[in-house]
Amino acid sequence: MSNMSKSECGSHGGFFAASGASGSNEGPSQGGTAPFLKAPRSRARIEPIIPCCVNQLLTASLVDDVFKVRGIVVSQVSIVGIIRKAERAPNYILYKIDDMTTKPIDARHWLGRSKAKQELAPCPVGVYAKVLGILRGSAEVRILEVLQIRVLEDMNELTAHILETVNAHMMLAKGQEEAYGQSAPATPPEAAQAPEPREVRPQVIQADVLRLIRECPHQEGKSVRELQADLGSLSIKAIKDALEYLMVEGHIYPTVDGQHFKSAD
Amino acid sequence: MMVEVMELPKSRINASMLAQSIDRPVCFVGRLEKIHPTGKMFILSDGEGKSATIELMEPLDEEISGIVEVVGRVTAKATIMCSSYVQFKEDNHPFDLGLYNEAVKIIHEFPQFFPLGVMQYD
Numbered sequence: 001m002s003n004m005s006k007s008e009c010g011s012h013g014g015f016f017a018a019s020g021a022s023g024s025n026e027g028p029s030q031g032g033t034a035p036f037l038k039a040p041r042s043r044a045r046i047e048p049i050i051p052c053c054v055n056q057l058l059t060a061s062l063v064d065d066v067f068k069v070r071g072i073v074v075s076q077v078s079i080v081g082i083i084r085k086a087e088r089a090p091n092y093i094l095y096k097i098d099d100m101t102t103k104p105i106d107a108r109h110w111l112g113r114s115k116a117k118q119e120l121a122p123c124p125v126g127v128y129a130k131v132l133g134i135l136r137g138s139a140e141v142r143i144l145e146v147l148q149i150r151v152l153e154d155m156n157e158l159t160a161h162i163l164e165t166v167n168a169h170m171m172l173a174k175g176q177e178e179a180y181g182q183s184a185p186a187t188p189p190e191a192a193q194a195p196e197p198r199e200v201r202p203q204v205i206q207a208d209v210l211r212l213i214r215e216c217p218h219q220e221g222k223s224v225r226e227l228q229a230d231l232g233s234l235s236i237k238a239i240k241d242a243l244e245y246l247m248v249e250g251h252i253y254p255t256v257d258g259q260h261f262k263s264a265d
Numbered sequence: 266m267m268v269e270v271m272e273l274p275k276s277r278i279n280a281s282m283l284a285q286s287i288d289r290p291v292c293f294v295g296r297l298e299k300i301h302p303t304g305k306m307f308i309l310s311d312g313e314g315k316s317a318t319i320e321l322m323e324p325l326d327e328e329i330s331g332i333v334e335v336v337g338r339v340t341a342k343a344t345i346m347c348s349s350y351v352q353f354k355e356d357n358h359p360f361d362l363g364l365y366n367e368a369v370k371i372i373h374e375f376p377q378f379f380p381l382g383v384m385q386y387d
Binding site for chain 2: 055058059082098100101126127128153154156158163165166169170173
């Protein structure tokens with residue numbers, strides 16, 4: 001196998017998020033939470049990169065065009081695996097990445113029009129690489145759209161990725177559980193609620209919930225109960241769905257007991 | 266079948282887990298301790314210092330050293346019949362095998378957050 005330098009195969013200093021704006025370069029893996037990508041456009045949007053294993057990506061549920069792993073939205077993800085195959089086509093390079101958790105996943109790296117990109121050599125087969133990408137596909141077929149692929153120079157990044165994946169999914173699951181686990185007993189079953197919950201688009205509910213959280217002056221933040229009182233005609237499920245969305249998107253975070261939320265913006 | 270192992274989910278294990286993994290496809294990372302003169306067998310030690318015996322269908326056709334990751338199936342004798350291997354390069358950074366061992370234990374302790382695929386039987 002030839003000794004290709006990092007810059008020759010598939011990776012560049014920056015990379016482009018789906019929005020078309022440039023993001024920061026991801027350095028060697030640290031422990032702890034997943035790094036955040038910030039797109040510099042007029043409406044700031046924080047999209048987390050969730051470290052995953054391939055099996056999570058291939059078994060993620062798909063509802064309304066949104067992939068979820070154990071209820072957690074996964075869009076921009078990172079994986080670490082061995083490149084089993086690298087096929088060069090005129091406009092893209094198609095990789096198969098194997099991280100041992102299941103069969104290899106297809107990862108397609110679209111090449112731009114610039115001559116430099118056209119001449120890009122594929123990453124070598126049989127080595128470990130870290131891939132940042134966006135999960136795409138259907139219920140049956142999944143593909144990772146590559147934002148950045150980089151051969152690992154330090155194999156400790158493999159270990160770090162495994163630990164980061166468990167940590168990230170555990171923390172995200174804990175966040176959900178704390179928010180929703182204990183609040184059920186006090187609220188009456190939805191069928192018995194007097195007014196019919198109004199059918200409102202999720203984006204409107206999310207905006208209302210976020211506004212109320214931001215407006216709340218309390219140190220400990222806005223509680224789920226207060227939101228229910230303020231948004232009387234909405235079902236508890238609609239409010240909880242909105243809270244989950246806002247948490248995953250990074251706009252709010254749970255405070256004292258997971259029943260109170262503050263704005264992260 | 267050796268070829269199938271590539272497509273199957275492979276559990277990352279250390280030597281202590283060999284006995285419970287008989288007949289399963291696994292992935293084992295360890296430091297090379299010894300190569301048998303025939304070249305058809307070598308010994309790897311894991312992050313806890315325990316050893317695993319790796320068997321090959323064909324003798325090694327290259328020098329191997331340092332940290333090796335083996336993919337294969339565990340035999341009834343609790344050895345691993347290797348279908349492929351990769352050497353971890355340590356030119357710039359030594360590989361922390363102890364930390365990797367901790368990660369393996371964590372995968373087994375929290376399989377819900379790092380799930381292993383289900384084997385498909387045709």
